[in-house]
Amino acid sequence: MSSSVEAITVLSSDGDEFKITVSAAKLSKPLNWMLEDVCFSDDCDEVPTIEVNSKTLVKVIEYCEKHAPRANSGASDSDAEELKKWDIEFMKMDVKDILFHILMAANYLHMEGLYDLACQTAADLMKGMTVSQIRKIFHIKNDFSSEEQEQLRRQHPGCSFD
C-alpha cells in the first residue's frame, strides 16, 4: 500500500461506495487487514465490499472518523469526556431500524468500542422498564398462557408486569 493514500473506498452490501480515512479504518481489524492485503493505489481499481448495509455503514464510518484521532494518539481527560457525550448522542437511534444492525456490524468488524457501546445502549433501554414496556420496545409478543402469567406473578411478587 502506498503511504500517500489517506482514504480508501469501500462498497456496502447494497453496492454503494463510501470513503473512509485510513486512520479511521484502522479501528477495525478486518479493515486493517484489508489495507495491508489490497492494493489501494490509483492504478488499482479493486474496491473491497463490506457486508454491512449502507444505512449502517454510514453510522459505523461516522463513529470511526470521530474516534480515530483519540485511538491513534491517546487523549486528555477532557477529550474523553467530550467523546463520551458524543457517544451518547450518537447512540440515540431507532432500536428497530438500526441499533441491532450497528451491533452486528461492530461484531463483524471487530470494533470492540462500538460493540460495547451498542450492547450497553440496548441494555439501558430495558433498565427499570416493566415487563409490558420491554415487550413494546422490542415488539415482542407475550406468548405465555394466562395460567402461566398468573404463576409468574406469584413467583415474582416484587416484579412489575404492567
Place this chain on the structure above:
Amino acid sequence: MGSSVDFIYWLDRDMSHKILMCLDDPSDLVRISCVSRSWRHFVIGNGLCKQLCLRMFPQLSRASCVAELNKSGAKEPEVGSSSSMEWQALEKDHRVYAYLARACTSFGIVGCIGETIGASSTDNFPEESIDNTLEARDIINGRASYWSSKGQRNPGVPETLTYKLVCPICVIMEISVHPFEAFFQPGNPIYSAKSVRIKMGHPNPSLDASADGKYVWTYISPEFPMAQENELQKFKLPEPVLCIGGILQIELLGRIQRQEMDNLFYICVSHVKVVGRPLSPAFGIEIREPSSGTFVLKCDQLAKCPTQPAFSNEVQAISPDYVQRRLRDFQQIVTMLRENVVQVVEEYDWDEEDEVDDFEEAYAL
C-alpha cells in the same frame, strides 16, 4: 428483521448474553425473564441471575449448590418447563438467586452485631471488656465505657476485635468505630489506631486449628485510615460484602497514643457499629468443606423477612439496640435505674474530693 426486534432470536447467543450482562440490577433480569417463553428460556438456561449475583458478591462463588426449604409451589411445574433434571436445577438456581438479589437490595438495613467474641488483648477485664463497645455511650452510670488493649512498647503491634453477627448470612455495608478519649487523663488523650481493616468469614471447625486459625477469612477489606478524633468514624466498604459464616473482625493497625503514666502505647474503642442487611431466616448456609469454605445456600421464600424499600436513618439509629438486646436489655434498665438513684443522692451529698480520687483510681487504663 421484520417488525419484531427480538434480539434474543436475532442475535447469536454471545451477543444477547453480553447485552443482558450489561444490566446491573437483578430485578431488571427478573422482569426480562417474564417477557416471553424464549426470553425466559434464555435467562434461566444461561444462569444469568446467578452470574449477576456472583458479580455483585464474589463470596458466592463458593456456594456449591442451593437448596429450597418449605417451597410453596412444589407441586406446580415451572412456567414453560421441560422435565430434565438439569433444567430443573437451572430453574431452582434462577428462583433462589433472583430472590437473593432482591433480598440483598431490599431487606431492612439494621445494626448487624449479634454478640462479642473477643479482643486480642484486654487491659483490665471485665472493666475494659470488648462488651463495652456494643454500647454507644462512653459514660454509663458515671463510669467510662470502652475497651482498652494492653499497653505495648512497640506502636506497630496490632489489635483485633471480633464479633459474631446477628445471623450467618448478612450483606455488610458500613462499619463505624469510635476511638475512646480518656477524658479523665491529663490532656484528654484519644487512643485511636492509625488505620482499620475489616475481615469477614466463618468459624474453622477443624480440630487442629491454631489460635489464629479459629476463623477462615473469606473477605479482607482495604485499609482505612483512622483519625485521632473523639467521634464515631464511618468506614464504608467499597462494595457491599456478603458475609458468609457470620464472623466479623476489626483489625486496628498501628498505635499513636502513649499513656503518660507508663509510657506504653494503647488502643481504646468506645463503640463499634456494623450496618447491613441480615438475610436470615429467608437464607441460611451450611458450610460443606471448612478448608475451602464451600457451602450450601439455603433459601426459604416463605420465611418472614423484614422488607424495607429504602434506607431510613431512624431505623438505623434504633435497630442496633433491638438486635443487641437479650441480657443486655435488662442490664441497661438496671444501670439506668441506678444512674437515677445516684443523681438524686448526688444532689444532696456531693463530695468533690472523693469523686476525683475515685475517678483517677478507677480510670487508669
